[in-house]
Amino acid sequence: MEYKLKETVSKDAFRYGYLVNKVAPFLKPHLPRIILNLVLAVPLGLLDGVVAFALKPYMDCVINGKTWTVGNFTLEQNTLAIAIPFGIILFAIVEGVLKYANNYLTDWTGNKISNSLKVKLFNKLTTLDPKFYDINSSGLVLTRFYTDPETASKNIIQTLKTFIMTSFGIVGLVSVLLYNSWKLAIIGVVIMGMAITPVTFIRKKVKKVSNATMVVGGDMTTTFNETFAGNKIMTAYNLQEQQNEKFEKQIKDQFNLTISLTKRVGWMSPIMHFVCSIGIAVVMFYGNHLIITGEMTAGSFASFVTSLLLLYKPVKNLGATLTNLQTTFVALGRVFELFDLTPHIENRKDSIPMRTLNSGISFENVWFEYEENTPVLKNFSLNIAKGETIALVGNSGGGKSTTVNLLPRFYDIKSGAIKFDGVNIKDFDLNSLRENISFVFQDNFLFSGTIRENILMGKPDATEDEINLVIKMAHLDDFLLTLENGLDTYVGERGASLSGGQRQRVAIARAMIKNAPIVILDEATSALDNESEAIVQKALDNLMQNKTVFVIAHRLTTIHNADRIAVINEGELVELGTHDQLMTIPDGNYKHLYEMQFKEQEVNV
Ligand SMILES: Nc1ncnc2c1ncn2[C@@H]1O[C@H](COP(=O)(O)OP(=O)(O)O)[C@@H](O)[C@H]1O
Numbered sequence: 001m002e003y004k005l006k007e008t009v010s011k012d013a014f015r016y017g018y019l020v021n022k023v024a025p026f027l028k029p030h031l032p033r034i035i036l037n038l039v040l041a042v043p044l045g046l047l048d049g050v051v052a053f054a055l056k057p058y059m060d061c062v063i064n065g066k067t068w069t070v071g072n073f074t075l076e077q078n079t080l081a082i083a084i085p086f087g088i089i090l091f092a093i094v095e096g097v098l099k100y101a102n103n104y105l106t107d108w109t110g111n112k113i114s115n116s117l118k119v120k121l122f123n124k125l126t127t128l129d130p131k132f133y134d135i136n137s138s139g140l141v142l143t144r145f146y147t148d149p150e151t152a153s154k155n156i157i158q159t160l161k162t163f164i165m166t167s168f169g170i171v172g173l174v175s176v177l178l179y180n181s182w183k184l185a186i187i188g189v190v191i192m193g194m195a196i197t198p199v200t201f202i203r204k205k206v207k208k209v210s211n212a213t214m215v216v217g218g219d220m221t222t223t224f225n226e227t228f229a230g231n232k233i234m235t236a237y238n239l240q241e242q243q244n245e246k247f248e249k250q251i252k253d254q255f256n257l258t259i260s261l262t263k264r265v266g267w268m269s270p271i272m273h274f275v276c277s278i279g280i281a282v283v284m285f286y287g288n289h290l291i292i293t294g295e296m297t298a299g300s301f302a303s304f305v306t307s308l309l310l311l312y313k314p315v316k317n318l319g320a321t322l323t324n325l326q327t328t329f330v331a332l333g334r335v336f337e338l339f340d341l342t343p344h345i346e347n348r349k350d351s352i353p354m355r356t357l358n359s360g361i362s363f364e365n366v367w368f369e370y371e372e373n374t375p376v377l378k379n380f381s382l383n384i385a386k387g388e389t390i391a392l393v394g395n396s397g398g399g400k401s402t403t404v405n406l407l408p409r410f411y412d413i414k415s416g417a418i419k420f421d422g423v424n425i426k427d428f429d430l431n432s433l434r435e436n437i438s439f440v441f442q443d444n445f446l447f448s449g450t451i452r453e454n455i456l457m458g459k460p461d462a463t464e465d466e467i468n469l470v471i472k473m474a475h476l477d478d479f480l481l482t483l484e485n486g487l488d489t490y491v492g493e494r495g496a497s498l499s500g501g502q503r504q505r506v507a508i509a510r511a512m513i514k515n516a517p518i519v520i521l522d523e524a525t526s527a528l529d530n531e532s533e534a535i536v537q538k539a540l541d542n543l544m545q546n547k548t549v550f551v552i553a554h555r556l557t558t559i560h561n562a563d564r565i566a567v568i569n570e571g572e573l574v575e576l577g578t579h580d581q582l583m584t585i586p587d588g589n590y591k592h593l594y595e596m597q598f599k600e601q602e603v604n605v
């Protein structure tokens, strides 16, 4: 399954049956309310017809004094003169109640459906593996996961409702037309039909522009996110101007798109009005003749013309509703494209739980690539004994981080095998596999919340004693004493209110409380100054005790203390041994690196 999201229309946008099937389970729980809502739309649609119809008895009976008979009922001038004003009040009450109930139900069901879609999509988002996040921009993901479900679900009910309302509106008004004069009705309906034909022509154009608008919208969100996440870099490199220009360009693009749409759509309404006015003129012309010849009453004619005028709105709406329906399906298509994304990395059906590490870890002829045909690890083999600390060194971009990212299966390898105690890691249950591995990165992510909450993420049911122990071991105790709220200090989004070293020690405490047998340190101290590094290193030493450790570091001391050192060069394991062994290789990679990179540090240490 392809992970890269399309920027505009998904392939399924026009498979209506498929989409209806897909969305049905989300509508089902709210079916009674949806049906009630749609049923209420029927009388609401018919109300216009009632108004137009009432004009005939009003004019003929109340004003011109004729008696009015419907079947066996005969109504006198006086009765009607009183009944009609009361009728208006009753009509307003009925209309108000219906409209309120109808809008309430539309909002209620629309939001419920939208929420369940969003929750499901968020669940999906959390199950996708790193590759998804590598290849899709945040702006695109945000629109796709946040805006589309809203558009889709709110539109579904709204559009269905409007469709029913306008259809019944048209039926009601056309009935009144026919009731008053079928000859005039034919003229009126034909001209009305001509007036709305242009709508069908521009629908395609509208769709194209709305897609383009969405792409620009996504780009704008990305710009916001980058400004947010990269604000330090932006400030440091004085990129404000550049970001501003980028954003202004996007705003301009959006404006151009909107205006191009207005240009194309804006002339429609006047033209439709024009055609309609011709229609009214023709009807009047012929209607006057009918009245003069006595074939039609004045009341009938007033009722007829009013119906025709009122008909314009629902007919126009019907066109818009069809366009909306299309938009809804396009949004639905995108939503369900997301539902169909399957994580690349999944549990085998017969997966087994990993309990702990007993003997060791082995990489066996591992080939790995992020992108097709660009191998990053090439025939990589390495055995690590339980309890061993292995350092990975090598040139930047050589594949050190990649190697350790394969252990918790952030990515799957192309061929070869990675085994824990002789069992392929693909055979283990994913969660249990990840429970056995602790990671400390260069820049550790803290979630918004308190320090305690962040530490507890390593082990939600930890006791107070366990927390106190890891705080000590992570050398956080002194720091926490300086905080008014101690452990319950709020750390801000991404832990922004802590220093690099403090954040790192919270992350180490989180890893410690997890107490996983395998520990991975990827440049865990690289971003720190000497002073913070010393204390973080002490915390790390505690974390590493009695564990199987992979350490990627830029400091000699850390490397020196490792049991063995693996040198990775352009994705290949080129040397393996202790510091002393590797130093004896003439022209060796490690010796070279050491002399280049580490010797200088040793002088400083
Ligand atoms: N998420 C990714 N998507 C595509 N390529 C990547 C990704 N991460 C790393 N690479 C590439 O893989 C190679 C190895 O990277 P990495 O393992 O991070 O090197 P090291 O940690 O040794 O500096 C580099 O060429 C890098 O550009």
Ligand SMILES: [Mg+2]
Pocket (backbone or CB within 6 Å): 400, 401, 402
């Ligand atoms: Mg790296």
